Amino acid sequence: MKPTHPHLVTELCDEGVRLYGSALTSGRIARSEVEPAPCLLEFALLHPDPDDPNWLRPVPPASALAQRLHPLERDIQERRRLAVDLTDVFEPFMAISTQQPPTTHAITVLEGFDRINAALDAAIAESQTEVLTVQPGGGRSEHTLSEALNRSKPLIERGIRVRTLYQHTVRHSQRTFAYVERMAGAKMEIRTLEELIQRLIICDESVAFIPAQDDRQVALELRHPGLVAYLTRVFEHLWERAVPLMEEVPYGPDSHGISGVQRSIAKLLIEGHVDEAIARRLGMNVRTCRAHIAKLGAALGSGSRAQLGYRIARSGILGNEHQAPLCPDN
Structure with a gap:
């Protein structure tokens, strides 16, 4: 056979x-x-x-069919009995969960992109007045901006205000400006800062989302009124210091020819941060960060990385708090 x-x-x-x-x-x-x-x-x-x-x-086909159907029907009956048993077990708890007011968890841990996005979409869909977002990092990919557009458009159509904080580095991204043009005339405002805190989304000052891990696979959904109010105040503080995207950043190169971003890098260098950490905090890639450091060294006449910190402190570009005493160059 x-x-x-x-x-x-x-x-x-x-x-x-x-x-x-x-x-x-x-x-x-x-x-x-x-x-x-x-x-x-x-x-x-x-x-x-x-x-x-x-x-x-x-x-006979009728007999063959009956032989095949019998175990399936028996399995269906067993599953129906299981469904009834499960309903009986959970019925008392269902009554508790429908009591008013419903129980709200102050902090909910969300694991995985699907669950995080589902919670975000639900909170944004329920928003009635305003959504605040902090988005650190440089220019966004086309996919990321497309997702942002899909989330923002329904809000705008419902007359909900959207305020977003980016870092200054997005000003070099044509995709970001194209995204802003598509949202022209909407109740959307975008401002930028040199440095930002981690990613943050707040809906109606009632629920906030923050990352719990650097890989963004775990997030926290916060509904404690005190926590959300605190994060809202942090956002407003950053918002007041930020510059509208369509306006020029108010400071340019100083008398040393050092730009604002290079001064920010100088400050972080003095504080002991390595290149990767500086790049991450300023929303740029490491190669761009190192190019700024090289220009900073050239502007201050530093011949080595070891000497650069002393040159920064002696130059006065960071103010008196970082001024170094006179001493011979190394």
């Missing part, structure tokens, strides 16, 4: 269909004819002829 066909009875092969039909028509079929379709014997659609071992007789 040939190996069993790799298919289910619900996907009977063409040869099996033809031979089973022929057997039903004639009342029997030679065993040799069935060799191309061993599935007919495996599925018990044929059985040996008691009068002649060289022949096979077809099982």
Whole structure:
């Protein structure tokens, strides 16, 4: 006998269909004819002829169908009983959960992008007045901006105000300006700062979302009024210091030819941060950060990275609090 066909009875092969039909028509079929379709014997659609071992007789289709359906129906009945038992167990708790006012968790841990996005979408959909967002980092990808557009447009259409804080580095992103143009005339405001806190979303000053891990796979949904109020005040403090996206950043190069972003880098260097940490805090890639450091060193006449900190402190570009005493150059 040939190996069993790799298919289910619900996907009977063409040869099996033809031979089973022929057997039903004639009342029997030679065993040799069935060799191309061993599935007919495996599925018990044929059985040996008691009068002649060289022949096979077809099982009536009604009987074959009943044999296949019986275990399925038994399984369905068992699952129905399980459903009834589960309902009986959870029914008392359902009554508790529907009491007014509903229980609200102050902090909910959200794991995985799907659950985080689902919670965000639900909170944004329920917003009635305003959504605040802090988005650190540099220019966004087309996919990220497309997601932002899909989330923002329904809010704007409902007349809800949206305020977003980016870092100054997005001013070099044409995609960001294209995104702003698409939202022109809407109740959306965008401002930028040199440095920002971690990602933050606040809806109606009632629920806030913050990351719990750097890889953004875990987030916290905060509904404690005190926590949300505190984060809202943090946002407003940053908002007052930020510059509208369509306006020029008010400071340019100083007398040393050092730009605002280079002064920010100088301050972080003095505080002991490494290049990667500086780049992350200022929303730029490490290569761009190192290019600014090289320009900073050239502007201050520093011949080495070790000497740069002293040169920064001696230059006065960061104010008196970082002024260094006179000492010979190293």
